[in-house]
Amino acid sequence: xxxxxxxxxxxxxxxxxxxxxxxxxxxxxxxxxxxxxxxxxxxxxxxxxxxxxxxxxxxxxxxxxxxxxxxxxxxxxxxxxxxxxxxxxxxxxxxxxxxxxxxxxxxxxxxxxxxxxxxxxxxxxxxxxxxxxxxxxxxxxxxxxxxxxxxxxxxxxxxxxxxxxxxxxxxxxxxxxxxxxxxxxxxxxxxxxxxxxxxxxxxxxxxxxxxxxxxxxxxxxxxxxxxxxxxxxxxxxxxxxxxxxxxxxxxxxxxxxxxxxxxxxxxxxxxxxxxxxxxxxxxxxxxxxxxxxxxxxxxxxxxxxxxxxxxxxxxxxxxxxxxxxxxxxxxxxxxxxxxxxxxxxxxxxxxxx
Amino acid sequence: xxxxxxxxxxxxxxxxxxxxxxxxxxxxxxxxxxxxxxxxxxxxxxxxxxxxxxxxxxxxxxxxxxxxxxxxxxxxxxxxxxxxxxxxxxxxxxxxxxxxxxxxxxxxxxxxxxxxxxxxxxxxxxxxxxxxxxxxxxxxxxxxxxxxxxxxxxxxxxxxxxxxxxxxxxxxxxxxxxxxxxxxxxxxxxxxxxxxxxxxxxxxxxxxxxxxxxxxxxxxxxxxxxxxxxxxxxxxxxxxxxxxxxxxxxxxxxxxxxxxxxxxxxxxxxxxxxxxxxxxxxxxxxxxxxxxxxxxxxxxxxxxxxxxxxxxxxxxxxxxxxx
Numbered sequence: 001x002x003x004x005x006x007x008x009x010x011x012x013x014x015x016x017x018x019x020x021x022x023x024x025x026x027x028x029x030x031x032x033x034x035x036x037x038x039x040x041x042x043x044x045x046x047x048x049x050x051x052x053x054x055x056x057x058x059x060x061x062x063x064x065x066x067x068x069x070x071x072x073x074x075x076x077x078x079x080x081x082x083x084x085x086x087x088x089x090x091x092x093x094x095x096x097x098x099x100x101x102x103x104x105x106x107x108x109x110x111x112x113x114x115x116x117x118x119x120x121x122x123x124x125x126x127x128x129x130x131x132x133x134x135x136x137x138x139x140x141x142x143x144x145x146x147x148x149x150x151x152x153x154x155x156x157x158x159x160x161x162x163x164x165x166x167x168x169x170x171x172x173x174x175x176x177x178x179x180x181x182x183x184x185x186x187x188x189x190x191x192x193x194x195x196x197x198x199x200x201x202x203x204x205x206x207x208x209x210x211x212x213x214x215x216x217x218x219x220x221x222x223x224x225x226x227x228x229x230x231x232x233x234x235x236x237x238x239x240x241x242x243x244x245x246x247x248x249x250x251x252x253x254x255x256x257x258x259x260x261x262x263x264x265x266x267x268x269x270x271x272x273x274x275x276x277x278x279x280x281x282x283x284x285x286x287x288x289x290x291x292x293x294x295x296x297x298x299x300x301x302x303x304x305x306x307x308x309x310x311x312x313x314x315x316x317x318x319x320x321x322x323x324x325x326x327x328x329x330x331x332x333x334x335x336x337x338x339x340x341x342x343x344x345x346x347x348x349x350x351x352x353x
Numbered sequence: 354x355x356x357x358x359x360x361x362x363x364x365x366x367x368x369x370x371x372x373x374x375x376x377x378x379x380x381x382x383x384x385x386x387x388x389x390x391x392x393x394x395x396x397x398x399x400x401x402x403x404x405x406x407x408x409x410x411x412x413x414x415x416x417x418x419x420x421x422x423x424x425x426x427x428x429x430x431x432x433x434x435x436x437x438x439x440x441x442x443x444x445x446x447x448x449x450x451x452x453x454x455x456x457x458x459x460x461x462x463x464x465x466x467x468x469x470x471x472x473x474x475x476x477x478x479x480x481x482x483x484x485x486x487x488x489x490x491x492x493x494x495x496x497x498x499x500x501x502x503x504x505x506x507x508x509x510x511x512x513x514x515x516x517x518x519x520x521x522x523x524x525x526x527x528x529x530x531x532x533x534x535x536x537x538x539x540x541x542x543x544x545x546x547x548x549x550x551x552x553x554x555x556x557x558x559x560x561x562x563x564x565x566x567x568x569x570x571x572x573x574x575x576x577x578x579x580x581x582x583x584x585x586x587x588x589x590x591x592x593x594x595x596x597x598x599x600x601x602x603x604x605x606x607x608x609x610x611x612x613x614x615x616x617x618x619x620x621x622x623x624x625x626x627x628x629x630x631x632x633x634x635x636x637x638x639x640x641x642x643x644x645x646x647x648x649x650x651x652x653x654x655x656x657x658x659x660x661x662x663x664x665x666x667x668x669x670x671x672x673x674x675x676x
Contacts, residue, residue, distance in 0.1 A: 084425070116459035119425065126457045130449045136415045137450070140422020140430075147378075147404050148427060167445070170415025177410055332460030333452075333495050335518035338547075338592035 006217030013226035074228025102314025135171030161192025181239025222250030381433030452495030471527035509544025555583035638676035
């Protein structure tokens with residue numbers, strides 16, 4: 001299959017605030033649309049509460065994903081449960097959309113082992129902290145599933161800065177060569193901590209990178225959940241049909257600090273941030289659903305209340321986790337640990353008294 | 354038993370293990386069509402198909418990174434790094450993921466992968482075909498490291514690594530790939546990880562080595578007619594067979610450790626530290642090291658001066674006996 005030059009125009013489904021340009025997505029009924037909305041509100045609530053919990057000293061350093069809920073929810077809804085998600089730290093709570101309890105992700109940010117989930121329980125890989133190094137993992141999983149004759153796909157989430165990493169290149173190329181059913185989802189929020197996109201690449205668009213790998217490069221409005229959903233669904237269908245990986249550039253703008261330890265006032269254009277915040281992705285989708293007559297005040301309230309309660313219960317459960325025993329230092333590193341672990345632990349216990 | 358070279362023994366192990374377990378697959382640069390630049394994987398592609406002996410793009414981090422995903426999909430990948438010093442890009446994956454992923458899942462997932470590579474100098478090769486990088490691997494938590502020195506161990510240790518539930522790095526002495534032959538058991542043959550091998554028994558001094566330095570130590574032992582030399586082949590650097598090390602130190606009271614890697618923070622330093630901590634009252638003199646120097650591996654016309662030699666090891670033995 002020939003690969004066309006990457007797209008320039010952003011794909012959109014949700015129109016302007018007055019409804020100009022609104023489209024419908026085939027196959028998405030009222031229930032599916034509301035599920036998408038529920039997912040976005042859950043992620044938004046998780047993110048906003050996490051910032052509060054951090055300020056209160058209840059979780060550690062936290063990577064904010066405010067205004068990135070659309071691409072996360074849109075993509076996950078385009079997957080089947082058997083498909084694997086490989087998140088970066090920016091998608092730390094994406095497992096919530098696969099039924100992972102908020103307490104698990106909150107525990108991860110609390111540095112507590114209750115935040116160690118079993119990837120096989122949710123088909124959600126562990127959070128990758130180093131940039132782009134999980135892209136080859138996703139490529140390997142998708143390739144490995146294909147070799148076994150299974151239909152599962154994989155999606156790797158990463159940022160614009162990750163496209164400069166060697167691991168991104170090696171993973172993308174390997175996926176293309178093996179025809180792996182992989183969706184490379186690039187969250188182009190135009191900032192890598194303080195480095196703007198123009199200092200990251202001389203390419204006109206990040207989607208342009210795709211052609212070098214012989215895969216389609218798609219550009220979507222990353223704050224348009226339906227455009228993200230539609231593009232991801234298409235990519236997954238390609239993958240399942242044996243046509244290999246797809247690169248999706250989801251364009252957005254980082255309207256929050258990189259993480260709680262960052263102060264973007266030193267480098268970012270605050271007026272632009274304010275503008276972008278007015279077009280944030282949950283509100284845009286809410287407007288779309290209201291225009292379509294699917295969403296109304298009572299439903300919005302009940303969905304938000306449900307999410308807020310999930311987070312209240314989540315932080316309570318995370319804080320109720322007992323401190324782990326020191327033996328955990330030595331558990332889990334190996335299936336078959338070296339003998340020295342036993343004597344090290346015994347010595348540690350003696351010194352702890 | 355068959356008389357095989359080290360590289361033939363490795364190839365034999367592959368044929369046996371891929372036949373035994375359909376989830377074992379080999380990936381690396383030139384491993385398929387060519388059968389590996391040293392032919393360690395010869396015949397696998399023809400016998401087991403291109404999916405189970407896969408020629409990858411040139412991407413060492415991508416090879417090991419994709420192996421992590423392959424494990425998650427139920428495979429047992431064996432990754433070939435074409436040369437020791439070409440393996441460094443894969444350290445990124447090894448350190449940030451391979452050694453940590455099981456821990457990160459709270460022990461729920463296993464990553465039964467193997468990274469293997471020819472290592473070491475003395476082969477008159479261009480730059481960066483000669484390194485002894487074992488310390489980088491040993492220093493990484495969550496992985497095991499083994500270095501065989503004989504054809505029989507090369508087969509048995511690779512089989513053990515393939516069957517091991519944890520990630521294992523195997524360094525193979527390329528100097529002796531084809532120059533050292535020995536009896537190798539046919540069919541399934543497993544040498545357990547974590548067990549040293551007493552290559553030669555002696556009473557006066559112990560030479561501790563692994564990989565390509567073992568035959569060198571055996572030559573020293575054979576040449577020293579007036580000294581009874583014991584040679585301990587460590588075989589597995591991690592987990593280490595401390596009991597064998599301490600037993601030999603207790604027996605002879607004199608230990609010389611030989612490695613071809615640079616000296617500072619090399620594996621010999623770790624062995625010496627263990628002896629200092631646990632064998633001090635058994636020792637009749639200092640633990641000595643004979644190692645490569647703390648310089649880039651040299652141009653091959655002068656590489657013999659870099660490598661531990663019979664003369665340097667013999668001098669260390671004499672020095673210790675005279676202490």
